[in-house]
Amino acid sequence: MAKKQTPLRIIPLGGLDGIGKNMTAFEYGNDMVLVDAGLMFPDDEQPGIDLVLPDYSYVLENEKKLRGIIITHGHEDHTGALPYLLMDLGRKVPIYSSKLTLGMIEAKLQEFKLNSPKFREVKNGTHINLGVFSIDFFSMTHSIPAALGVYMRTPAGSVLHTGDFKLDQTPIDGVTPNYQAICRYGTLGIDLLMSDSTNATRPGFTQSEAAVGPQLRHIIKNATGRVFVASFSSHIHRLQQVCDAATAVGRKVVVTGRSMVNNTKIARELGYLKISQEDIIDAYDVKDIPDDKIVVLCTGSQGEPLSALGRMAAGEHKSFTITSDDTVIISATPVPGNEKSVQSIINSLSKIGCTVYDRSNTLVHVSGHASQEELKLMLAMTKPRNFMPVHGEAVHLRAHAKLGLKMGIKPDHIFIADNGDTLEMRNGKVSWGDPVESGVVYVDGLSITDADPIVFRDRQKLASDGIVTCVVTFAPRSKKVGDVEIACRGVSFSSDEQLISEAQDVVREHVSVTAGKDGTSVDMLRKNARNSLSNFLWSKTHTRPMVIPVVMEV
Template sequence: MNQAPAPAPSPANPRAVPSREIRPSPRRYNRGGRPPGRGGMRPGSTARRIQRILRRPTSMPMHANRAADYYPEQPAENVVRIVPLGGVEEVGRNMVAVDVNGDIFVFDVGFHFKEEDDAPGADYSLPNTAYLEKNKERVRAVIITHGHLDHIGGIPFLMARFGNPPIYTRNLTSIMIQRRQEEYPDVPKPEINIVEPGQSITIAHTKMKFFPVTHSIPDSMGVSLTTPYGNVVLSGDLKLDHQDNIPSEREVTTWGELAKDKNLFFIADSTNAEREGFSIPEKRVQQTLDEIIKTVSSRLIIGTFASQFERMMSIIESAEKYGKKIVTEGRSIKNNIEIAERAGLLKIDKSTIIPAQDISNYPPDKLVLLCTGAQGEEFAALMRIATKQHKYIQFNERDTVVLSSSVIPGNEVSVQKLKDNLYRNKVTIIHYRSSDVHSTGHGNTGELVWINKQVNAKFFMPGYGYYSMTASHAKAVEQAGRPRESIIIADNGSVIDIIDGETLNVHKQKVPSTPLIVDGFNIGNRQEVVMRDRQSLAKDGMFVIIASVNLKTGKLRKSPDIISRGFIYLRESQNLLNEARILIKKTVEDSTHNMNPIDLDYVKNNLTDVMAGFLFARTNKAPMGVFGVVCSNAMHPRIVLSVGNFFFSIFSALVGFLHLQRRSLSSSSFLSARAWARRS
């Protein structure tokens, strides 16, 4: 029998045995059936492998085979469901959903300022509301416990996603929500209902009552929500008002009333659960500051958090009492003073607060400057004064500076820089380690254990904190006598069912909890590729190559252009650049040898492969590479596409790089940008 001739090798059949009469194609192929690259590997594979190994941040895992999102069915009538959507794996981004009687109630809608290391250029992260969006027809209300941004900051971004339900909160918090909404005029205004401590209301089929809690901002409250099997109690952020570790009469009365109820499930603040004993009461701090304001015979500068309403108002009232003028420096302090006056919490003479340009009209011992920036923020008022960048205020050696704040973890370096600059100005410094000038707004374990015993709920979930904080809280209450099986340490997205008021069931799967990112004008799930690119730019910089190829000969028309940003300093790296240009020329011309027509994509991929390996071998760094190959024949259709893609890549990379250099946009920046966008 005659055999058919052997088939010729081709990309579709790379293992075919060629006959002697068949010549290889002018466009050569290697053993893998691809144009010649590096050892049969797909062009670009080395670069991609280097990037996968070196650039992938541990905090941002890849999800190539992500499982389908989990959305549990509506719970049965005998089930009370708790779903923490944020705030139990971090401090901030607080949101908890309670599903009872066929209705869903949402507690707090906060945000979290993003660290640059985690998400470069992003402004905030928000709770993932996909679960609420799937069930938005059952969301009846949002209850806000107090006015700090980690509890109200997400309202302008998220409320419309799950149906804009009505908000229930206290007076000061409502004013702060409205003030924040003014910064987002295109967002629908929420319906806000004012409630008071001791008041009970019924929403849909569910009754709830509100009780006061002690925190660093007035009008803070907790909530007790009635279910057929007992109450679900949420504390919000809190501490105890106490004297020598003995709770005040108001605290005993408030928590004693809750103790009379049948409480099923308790969620409590864990922020300071890693600290033993009792926190310093705010009254002691106010007394210390009052004494300092009274006795200091020079100009006094106090740096504090603008969110510390109680302390800020106490400082202003003390200054007025001793006949001193107040100068407020910092946008957030000015705003919060205005809000406190609008809420009727601060009543002072209009002449007490003066502008900074008028300080020369008063003797130094009659001036108290209230400033933001105690955490060493670069552009805050205190740092600008310390670095002699303030227009009206300069330090002198007779000044006294009070840092009425502790050091937030992660801010140690910036606070140290602030202290160094203050000492260079030879001022006297009083801080929380030398005097009782700061107290936290969150209770220590002694307070948390006392509160837990008062509520005496059947089940307990520590909330509002990182895992180490919630675990410490759980350990403390267990050591105080609570059964271990009654404690649940949840993650964001956990689905916790209480069946018949007796059995605790935690679903194996979680609802979507990946944070939403506010990034400029965009709000959405974390875009891992974008964030990885920004991290790569921040770590190793960018290396751009522009190679102009003669379409007919495949040769370089001129020496390639090279741009470097954040990678190497070109003037001091001439040897590296010369080697790079030689390698680029050789790679391009080898890639185009016997190629007709020239495949620009193949040339670019091969160039990417070779240059990524070269740069890493020479510098031990993996910069983001942007490689453009353009041809001299302007009429070739692929040229237009390549040039367009190239400049688009350059633009995208530069925008991302510049994004790294900015700080989070202020609200005014958002407004001006939005207005510019509308005009354009």
């Protein structure tokens, strides 16, 4: 009987249920390679959560197989889970990425007080072997410099992973996508294409990053006071254009916001952000410079209340107070879920009276992701035998799959997967495999916890309905109920003394009836107190705050 061929297993652990926490494992026999290790920021349904990570328990269970971690570029949705993963791994695993990405990762690891792992710099044209994996890197354009795509060959077949990309013909740093390499891989044969789906619902082409520059320069040149530009701190191309516009019209650049200061420092040291030392100044030195000679680069493009722009809008920043003479440019698109926060900051700035520019009224932002025509071009260049859309929500993955159909890929060769689903490749043929454990892990303060819907339900209830605590004293021997104390937080009736008094009487009456029965336990009294108080409050106020009963035996 012939031995069954070892398959290449493609295991997406994150990135297929939203924009973020991208992570995919590639496993062949006793070798495994991980591509990206990102995080996602929480939404309104996850109160109190700081970060959302992919569940990488499968990687930990097979860490002896792990030959290396490849990071395609430096955005948090591709690097943010690395510190947590490295803390959990029992050994040092080499990390492969571009010089800029490794610099950003190193700064992040220093925040966690982690020793630097085995960093291995790669760039366009680099070839490495990790176990049975033969891997080539090629340049791609995105909203951050030094983004890379990955072409890997194994005994079971080949995979091309685009990373995040758009096909920008006039990138700020002059580094275009390596079309020759992509077409060459297409000629060699690509058994599976994994391609970025973020903008798969958007027709046409994504505009070049260079389109933003003239508009930024026009606004900065004609502004009468200071200009504040809020952007992603990792969007080095955008920061370069702001610096170029500022210096061209004789303004100095000030950088504020922790991540903005860190990333601009790293990018300048590594040669990715070019501005002379005399044109970039410290926030403490702005007092000596006229307002019309200053451009402030800051964080806060997503409406974060504790960011530099958020604190300025609230009048709480230690160095800057925005006035009606100033101009604010929000040079980013709100990440899904952040729209309200961004609008809130725009409203706060409008009340101050300053001029606000954002994507709704001026071309101050373009996307870093490919639109439909570019995605079709990628499919045309690669000519894949099988296709798996990645990096997006369900609507994006399905829209990208439809583009694949239009480009001639057979329906049964297109795989719309969810996190934890597994594809198996044998002799270049792809099929579904057995799923692995997947999900999300929440970072809550300093602790890391699995998804617990009860915790979120309680937090949402506390946020919307408030909390009422009820303390009942009970004498077991005499079976008599003593004092009933009720305390309220976050409810509208907390100062209504008559209502609280009636509630105490109702609880005392109901608990006394239960207490007089034989075989009554403290748990029964507690349940009775909760139900009687909850029903009373509903009848009087039509609200259902969380009721926490405490029965004290005296």
